[in-house]
Amino acid sequence: MKGIKAGNRVINIEELPLIMGILNVTPDSFSDGGRYLKPEDAIHHAKLMLDEGADIIDVGGESTRPGSHGVPAEEELERVEPVIKGILRERPDTVISIDTRKPEVAEHALSLGALIINDVGGMRDPEMRKVARKFSSGVVIMHMKGEPATMQDAPYYDDLMREVTKFLWTQAETCVSEGIDRSSIIVDPGIGFGKRYEDNITLIRELRVIKELGYPVMVGVSRKSFLEGITGRKVEERMVASVAANIVAMVNGADILRVHDVRETRDAIRVVKTILSLPKE
Numbered sequence: 001m002k003g004i005k006a007g008n009r010v011i012n013i014e015e016l017p018l019i020m021g022i023l024n025v026t027p028d029s030f031s032d033g034g035r036y037l038k039p040e041d042a043i044h045h046a047k048l049m050l051d052e053g054a055d056i057i058d059v060g061g062e063s064t065r066p067g068s069h070g071v072p073a074e075e076e077l078e079r080v081e082p083v084i085k086g087i088l089r090e091r092p093d094t095v096i097s098i099d100t101r102k103p104e105v106a107e108h109a110l111s112l113g114a115l116i117i118n119d120v121g122g123m124r125d126p127e128m129r130k131v132a133r134k135f136s137s138g139v140v141i142m143h144m145k146g147e148p149a150t151m152q153d154a155p156y157y158d159d160l161m162r163e164v165t166k167f168l169w170t171q172a173e174t175c176v177s178e179g180i181d182r183s184s185i186i187v188d189p190g191i192g193f194g195k196r197y198e199d200n201i202t203l204i205r206e207l208r209v210i211k212e213l214g215y216p217v218m219v220g221v222s223r224k225s226f227l228e229g230i231t232g233r234k235v236e237e238r239m240v241a242s243v244a245a246n247i248v249a250m251v252n253g254a255d256i257l258r259v260h261d262v263r264e265t266r267d268a269i270r271v272v273k274t275i276l277s278l279p280k281e
Helices: 040-051 074-091 103-112 125-134 160-177 197-205 207-211 223-229 239-251 262-277
Strands: 003-006 009-014 018-024 058-059 098-099 116-119 138-142 185-188 257-260
Touching: 003 138, 003 223, 009 125, 018 040, 018 207, 018 262, 040 058, 040 074, 040 262, 058 074, 058 116, 074 098, 074 103, 098 103, 103 116, 103 160, 116 125, 125 160, 125 185, 160 185, 160 197, 197 207, 197 223, 223 239, 239 257, 257 262
Parallel strands: 018 058, 018 257, 058 098, 098 116, 116 138, 138 185
Antiparallel strands: 003 009
């Protein structure tokens, strides 16, 4: 596993983990809704995250927080198009992923120069798979129980790791059978998406079970509510908890960390990797 194929690029994953910087251009995302709704603010923040060490910028124009409801594709496109264009105009080599469940949004974003589809719907829509094949894009297959509006309404699993792993494997194989390159696929257990407090902790602790599928694994824990259950901190106070959870995920095999706090996460990765790799006397 030397690289992720995405469009005409191969994203190097030899120096792991990669950092995916979150860029929500929405008014209602759970952590930073409204902060980057203006394209100029979003573009500025993307450049800041790149300067801080982000490897990928994940642009999303529709909130998928628990209880959220979707927006029309036209509105989502109005939010993300000027941002994608602006980032690539100022930083042409940027790897952009489009965080969307809509094939038409994904297709337009890829036509503008995005390279990865980050689909919280798990690539279940055959039209989304067609778009990925058309552009030879990278794809993130995420596990979600239910839909954002209802996913936290008493989710339950008979066997969490078996069910999540089976879903990810099945969707990955479906993508491959329909012409998507196996080396373009990334899997994500979907922390916080139809999961109980204990489910989120188990998924991070048992991440190597998902790693055994043979695909790069992405984890998104940043500022999520299960961290409040551990620390009692409000969303704006969860940076340290997020970094700690990300480091555990890294140690347990995560290849990509999807984060709000790029600089702090990058510093923590460097410290931990340096200490763990230092030869014993």
